[in-house]
Amino acid sequence: MENVFYEGQIIWAQIDANRHLRHSAYADLCAQARSNMLKDMGLSLDKIAEMNIGPVLFREELMYLREIHLNDDVRVTVVMTRYNTANSRFSFRHEIYRSDGTKCAVVTVDGAWMDIAKRKLTVLPAEWQTIVERLPKGEDFHEVSV
Template sequence: MENVFYEGQVLWAQIDANRHLRHSAYADFCAQARSNMLKKTGLSLEEFALNNIGPILFREELIYFREIKLDEFITVTVEITKYNRTNSRFSFRHIIYKEDGVKSAVVTVDGAWLDIEKRKLVTIPENWHAYVEAIPKAEDYEEVSE
């Protein structure tokens, strides 16, 4: 499996009243996978802090296929599906797999980069373009311009 950025066990605290993974835990797993992926490409939390920039999400879509239960091990992949070099907006697709390799969910997020001090959207520093280029691209990846 390619582009795996998180693997782990489902914990008791992540289970809901129906005895399966609660909806917000899917987002948590994807956020951790995305953070791991960004760090691997060079965009660590330290790099964000040095530039007073952070990612902000505008939309998060979750499509369920199979439920995940307590103590199962999951794998999360991440790939970029869309990027606008002009305004630094992006879309990522995460796929969550059960331990038997069955696709459990697809989570898609759309976002951009935020200037932490000004609380306004910002384009990334020129040297970050190499980091963005290192992000795994989806087969249906598209670079867009306004």
């Protein structure tokens, strides 16, 4: 399995009343996987914050495929599916798998980068574009420059 950026066990705090992974825990797992991916590629959230930049999400879509339960081990993959070079807007797809290889969920997010001080959208510094170019891309990846 390629592009795995988070592996871990599901803990009690992530379980809902129906005894499976609660809806917001999926988002938490994916956020951690994205953070790990960026860090692995040389763009940690600390480095981004030093430039007064932070990620902001506009949309998060979750497709449930199979249940995940307490103590299950999971792996989360991340690939970029869209990037706009003109305004640094992005889309990522995450797939969450149980340790037996069963795909349990697909989470897609759309977002951009925000200047934390101005509270306005911004572009990443030009020297970071090479890092963005190295991010894992999905087979459906497309780049926009509008």
